[in-house]
Amino acid sequence: MADLTDIEVLLVEDNPDDAELILRALEKSDLTHKLHHVDDGAKALDFMFGSGVYAMRYAAPLPRVVLLDLKLPKVDGLEVLRRLKSDSRTRRVPIVVLTSSNEPSDIGFSYDFGTNSYIVKPVDFAELTAIVSAVGAYWLAHNQIPSTA
Amino acid sequence: MVVRDQVCATDAAELIEFSWLNATADIVIAVAFLALSAMLFQLARRRRDLAFKSVFLLFALFLLATSAAHWVVAFTPYLPYLQSAFWPKALAALLAVIAAIALYKQLPHALAMPSRMALSDLNTKLQMENEQQRRTESTLKQAYAELEKNVAHRTAELSEANARLQQEIIEHWRAEQALRQSQARFSGILDSAMDAIITVDDEECVLLFNMAAERVFRCERSTAIGKPLSRFIPRSEANPEHIRVFAHEGNSSETAPQSVMLAGRRSDGLQLQLEASVAQLSEQGKRYYTVIVRDVTERLRVEQALQHSELMLRKLNEELEKHVFERTAALTATIRELESFSYSVSHDLRAPLRAVDGFAQILLQEHAAELNIEGRRLLDKISHNARKMAQLIDGLLQFSRLGRAEASYARVNMTHLAQTVAQEVKTQESNSSLQIEIGGLPTIHGDAAMLRQVWVNLLTNAAKFSAKRSKPEIQVCGNEYAGEAIYMVRDNGAGFDAAYAEKLFGVFQRLHRADEFPGVGVGLAIVKRVIERHGGRVWAEGAPDAGAAFYFSIRLPESAQIDN
Numbered sequence: 132m133a134d135l136t137d138i139e140v141l142l143v144e145d146n147p148d149d150a151e152l153i154l155r156a157l158e159k160s161d162l163t164h165k166l167h168h169v170d171d172g173a174k175a176l177d178f179m180f181g182s183g184v185y186a187m188r189y190a191a192p193l194p195r196v197v198l199l200d201l202k203l204p205k206v207d208g209l210e211v212l213r214r215l216k217s218d219s220r221t222r223r224v225p226i227v228v229l230t231s232s233n234e235p236s237d238i239g240f241s242y243d244f245g246t247n248s249y250i251v252k253p254v255d256f257a258e259l260t261a262i263v264s265a266v267g268a269y270w271l272a273h274n275q276i277p278s279t280a
Numbered sequence: 281m282v283v284r285d286q287v288c289a290t291d292a293a294e295l296i297e298f299s300w301l302n303a304t305a306d307i308v309i310a311v312a313f314l315a316l317s318a319m320l321f322q323l324a325r326r327r328r329d330l331a332f333k334s335v336f337l338l339f340a341l342f343l344l345a346t347s348a349a350h351w352v353v354a355f356t357p358y359l360p361y362l363q364s365a366f367w368p369k370a371l372a373a374l375l376a377v378i379a380a381i382a383l384y385k386q387l388p389h390a391l392a393m394p395s396r397m398a399l400s401d402l403n404t405k406l407q408m409e410n411e412q413q414r415r416t417e418s419t420l421k422q423a424y425a426e427l428e429k430n431v432a433h434r435t436a437e438l439s440e441a442n443a444r445l446q447q448e449i450i451e452h453w454r455a456e457q458a459l460r461q462s463q464a465r466f467s468g469i470l471d472s473a474m475d476a477i478i479t480v481d482d483e484e485c486v487l488l489f490n491m492a493a494e495r496v497f498r499c500e501r502s503t504a505i506g507k508p509l510s511r512f513i514p515r516s517e518a519n520p521e522h523i524r525v526f527a528h529e530g531n532s533s534e535t536a537p538q539s540v541m542l543a544g545r546r547s548d549g550l551q552l553q554l555e556a557s558v559a560q561l562s563e564q565g566k567r568y569y570t571v572i573v574r575d576v577t578e579r580l581r582v583e584q585a586l587q588h589s590e591l592m593l594r595k596l597n598e599e600l601e602k603h604v605f606e607r608t609a610a611l612t613a614t615i616r617e618l619e620s621f622s623y624s625v626s627h628d629l630r631a632p633l634r635a636v637d638g639f640a641q642i643l644l645q646e647h648a649a650e651l652n653i654e655g656r657r658l659l660d661k662i663s664h665n666a667r668k669m670a671q672l673i674d675g676l677l678q679f680s681r682l683g684r685a686e687a688s689y690a691r692v693n694m695t696h697l698a699q700t701v702a703q704e705v706k707t708q709e710s711n712s713s714l715q716i717e718i719g720g721l722p723t724i725h726g727d728a729a730m731l732r733q734v735w736v737n738l739l740t741n742a743a744k745f746s747a748k749r750s751k752p753e754i755q756v757c758g759n760e761y762a763g764e765a766i767y768m769v770r771d772n773g774a775g776f777d778a779a780y781a782e783k784l785f786g787v788f789q790r791l792h793r794a795d796e797f798p799g800v801g802v803g804l805a806i807v808k809r810v811i812e813r814h815g816g817r818v819w820a821e822g823a824p825d826a827g828a829a830f831y832f833s834i835r836l837p838e839s840a841q842i843d844n
Contacts, residue, residue: 148635155642202628231630233677254630254670256638256663 136191139165139271143175143199143211144229152256153198153229153263160264162271167194172206175199176214179221193224196270199246201230201237209240216245223277225270229263306354313347316340331393332386338379345372476573482566484509496554496575499547509571513544513554544573553577615684622680629673637666672788675802679787682809687727694721694767697728698756701735709743714752721758722765724834730810737803738769738830744797745828746773763836764816770829775822784820807832 140162144150150168157166169175174184175197181189197215201208208228215221227248228241241249250266253259320340324333349368383390394402470477476493480486489504497504497512504512544552555574560567640663644656651659695718702716716739739754746752749772758767776784776791783789785808788801807830808818815835822828 146631146635148638149631152634152638155638231628231634233674235681252630252634254634254637255667256634256641259634259638 135167135185135188137165138167139195140167140267141175141178141194141197142166142168143170143172143197143203143208144168145170145200145203149200149252152259156260156263157267159260160267162264162267170204172203172208172211175203175211176206179215179224180218193221195225195274195276196266197224197226198229198266199226201228201232201241209237209244212241212246213244225274225276227266227270229266303354306350310347310350310354313343313350317343317347332390335379335382335386338375338382342372342375342379345375348372474574476575477570478504478509478512478573479568479570480509481568484569486512487568488570493573496552496573497544497546503547511545513542513556513571513573516543541576542573544575553580618680619684622677630670633666633670633673637663637670640666671800675800676787679802679806679809682730682733682806685730687730687813689725689727691723692726692728692731693723694731694758694765695719695723697732698735698739701732701739702754702756705736705739705743709747713750714743714746714754716754717756719757721756721767722760722836724765724814725837726814726834727810730813734807734810734832737807741803741830742769742771742773742828744773744799745775745792746771749773760836764833765836766831766833768829768831770827772827775824775826775828776820777824778822781820781822785818804830 140157142150142153144153147170150170154166154168167178169178177183177185178188179193179197181187181191199208199212203211206214208230212226212228215224215226222245225247226245227250228246229250229252230237231252233251238249248266250262253262317340320336320343324330324336324340330336345368349372352368470488471491473490473492476496477488477490478486478493479488486504486507486509489499489501491501493499493504493512494501499512539555539557542554542556544554546552553576555576557572559570559572561570562568640659644651644659644663648656698718698721702718706714706716739756742754743752746754751772753772755770756768758765760766774792774797780791784791785804786801787805789805790799790801804818811818811832811834816833818830818832820828820830
């Protein structure tokens with residue numbers, strides 16, 4: 132496991148198969164070296180705020196992007212999104228919703244809560260690979276982030 | 281008077297002076313007598329009614345003659361006047377005698393004549409009498425006028441009294457007529473009354489029994505008269521307040537009678553339920569009771585039945601409401617379940633498919649060397665079916681989402697909408713020779729987003745099925761007919777067997793093999809659903825290889841029918 136205090140991508144995904152497929156897609160683009168995967172909303176919040184099992188991450192640099200599924204155990208994705216975007220410590224972190232849902236209500240709420248992007252996971256693996264690597268490249272290589280405040 | 285004898289001729293001077301004095305006196309006398317005479321003449325001449333005119337004239341003549349004598353004496357003073365004055369003197373003397381005689385003769389008459397005083401008195405008296413008479417006359421006139429007035433007044437009074445009397449006579453006659461009529465009417469009313477009317481005397485013997493009473497109690501009037509009232513309204517426990525008590529306590533003829541419920545009995549023994557009111561009337565010391573009775577047996581029965589059915593209805597209604605409430609709750613729950621179901625479908629059903637496709641792909645890519653051709657073909661099939669199933673799920677989701685979506689109705693310009701969608705379809709279509717011709721389409725009220733989906737599905741469909749033609753053509757037109765806007769999308773494509781036209785609009789129903797024309801089979805189902813939500817219909821016409829025509833209608837609002 133990579134150094135938890137030096138993480139560039141946080142992947143929040145409860146489905147291990149999806150997580151594996153996404154990781155493989157990112158591997159192809161060589162973007163997995165500073166990635167951490169959590170499988171529920173509570174862990175995602177702990178990771179971001181440096182609490183609970185992630186207490187060692189307190190005051191550690193925040194990731195450059197969070198890939199967030201919506202349907203999650205414990206704390207659901209929309210709630211994670213809302214809390215991250217309403218907290219002054221984490222609100223500047225870009226969040227990309229990466230979900231199976233193309234429900235208009237999910238899309239609407241995500242943007243209401245301040246998501247930076249919303250992507251529907253395709254079933255087609257080739258498509259998924261293309262999308263995930265594009266997202267990784269965009270947010271990690273091209274996107275400029277503000278200094279965390 | 282001539283005084284000639286007084287002249288004495290003592291000396292000449294004295295004589296002359298004396299003569300002048302005599303002459304002067306004579307002249308004065310002569311003038312005065314002449315004047316007197318003239319005045320008497322004048323009097324006699326002027327006063328035609330003068331009494332004793334001849335005497336006056338004689339005196340006048342006498343005075344004239346005397347005057348003449350004095351004239352003569354005056355102018356002949358130195359003459360012995362015996363000669364010169366003799367004739368006038370003689371005439372005067374003669375006239376004096378005649379006048380004296382005449383006066384003497386007339387004296388008694390003159391004495392008999394009333395004096396001016398007496399006349400004046402007489403006149404005053406007369407005037408007084410006249411005045412008196414005038415007054416009396418005036419009083420009389422007044423009295424007469426008074427009398428006339430009185431007479432006129434009395435006459436008027438009399439004629440008025442007469443007229444009144446006549447009027448009274450007429451009125452009396454009329455009252456009599458009216459009484460006669462009212463009696464006739466009364467008996468008519470009595471018999472035409474819906475209610476039974478029975479009058480009894482103090483002994484409760486029937487005196488009056490109208491036709492309605494005959495009907496109610498099934499008893500002839502002739503039989504009823506004289507019978508006791510208890511024969512029709514028995515003294516029983518059902519009638520604790522009997523007529524007389526009721527009449528005594530509850531009513532008099534002055535107050536409005538209150539009705540009570542009584543039990544009656546028909547002559548055939550049948551029990552009746554009666555609504556009765558009693559009025560008491562006293563006449564010449566005798567008391568009469570009039571009972572007005574209405575047979576409410578049937579009404580009460582109907583009322584009871586009505587109450588019963590109302591109760592039943594209320595109960596049914598309550599049950600129904602309960603049912604509706606339960607059903608609504610159940611339906612709401614079902615809808616919620618369906619929503620969560622489709623949410624699950626969207627999330628959970630696709631994840632395994634992604635896994636199937638993903639891992640099959642990874643296997644193909646990373647372990648290709650370890651697989652033979654058949655193995656790779658089978659993995660391809662696995663991937664293909666996983667993706668196919670994902671498409672089906674997407675179609676199903678789209679369809680179910682449409683059913684749940686709230687429609688927001690507004691004016692929709694269908695020509696514009698169809699043109700916009702046609703442009704998009706043409707850009708996506710690989711066959712650049714595709715022609716889409718759109719005529720003027722009726723404007724309607726609807727949900728623009730949903731109707732857009734209709735055009736997308738119909739035009740995409742038409743493009744898809746005509747894509748294999750060398751000159752694919754799509755024709756869109758619309759018209760209004762019988763309160764509906766009707767639209768048509770026709771293509772020159774593959775068409776379909778008209779026998780399966782109904783199946784076209786079902787979910788996942790396809791008339792072509794997927795390898796011929798791709799698709800999941802929800803496009804037309806969505807069209808049908810949208811149109812039906814707009815209160816319209818969809819139908820299709822076609823033949824294999826001869827193109828297809830899809831129609832849909834949307835009901836026009838009342839106002840839109842006039843606008844267009």
